[in-house]
Amino acid sequence: MIEFVLGVVAVIGGYGIFRLYRSLAAAQRYLEESGQEPPLQLEHLPADVARVAQDTRSLRLSLEGPLRQAEDLLRVDLMRTQDDVESAAQVFMDASREVAEWLYTFDRLPEAKRRELRDAGIGPERIRAAMEAENWAFELSNLRVKGRQTMDLRIRNIVEELTRVEAALQTHSRGYR
Numbered sequence: 001m002i003e004f005v006l007g008v009v010a011v012i013g014g015y016g017i018f019r020l021y022r023s024l025a026a027a028q029r030y031l032e033e034s035g036q037e038p039p040l041q042l043e044h045l046p047a048d049v050a051r052v053a054q055d056t057r058s059l060r061l062s063l064e065g066p067l068r069q070a071e072d073l074l075r076v077d078l079m080r081t082q083d084d085v086e087s088a089a090q091v092f093m094d095a096s097r098e099v100a101e102w103l104y105t106f107d108r109l110p111e112a113k114r115r116e117l118r119d120a121g122i123g124p125e126r127i128r129a130a131m132e133a134e135n136w137a138f139e140l141s142n143l144r145v146k147g148r149q150t151m152d153l154r155i156r157n158i159v160e161e162l163t164r165v166e167a168a169l170q171t172h173s174r175g176y177r
Contacts, residue, residue, distance in 0.1 A: 037057070037061075040053055040170060042054070046113070048110075049117070049169065049172075051105070052105055052109065053170060056162055056165050057166050059098055059099065060159055060163060060166060062098055063095055063098075063099075063155060063162070065091055066094075067155045067156060067159060069088045069091050069092070070088075070138075070150070070151040070155055072088075073140070073143055073151075074143065074144070074150055074151075074152060085140065088140065089139075089140050092140065093137065093138070096134070096138050099131055099158065100131070102124070102127070106124040120168065122169060124165075127161055127165075130157060130158050138151060
């Protein structure tokens with residue numbers, strides 16, 4: 001009986017170590033793939049617009065985690081546990097909240113600045129539309145939706161739009177010194 005219990009403990013311990021190494025390998029791959037971000041060029045922007053630029057970069061970088069989660073969930077993984085799924089669901093909900101906060105930050109800009117940025121092609125409209133299409137929340141049940149891109153591609157589209165907005169904010173100088 002003791003041998004059986006020790007065997008079960010050894011198997012459970014081995015599985016835990018396996019999951020830890022797999023997680024560490026994924027983190028290492030992510031670090032190797034991610035490049036060094038150049039510093040934001042914000043000196044020419046007023047403080048509130050500079051804050052939007054900083055928040056845009058922060059959101060773009062933070063969405064890399066949910067993007068990787070979505071990609072992982074779309075792959076068959078016989079070792080995936082309920083804890084993995086629940087963790088992913090929490091990551092998606094946190095990402096949804098972060099995008100909503102970013103939209104709110106943009107909306108808090110004075111109307112004149114929002115209009116000027118909009119005239120320069122800088123605005124949150126595409127991201128707002130993407131979140132409206134998600135019913136304002138990334139949910140596991142919508143990982144694959146018939147007639148739509150998979151969630152990883154939908155998140156990637158938001159990341160690409162944030163990249164465009166971030167670059168445009170850094171080069172936008174009309175009226176600012």
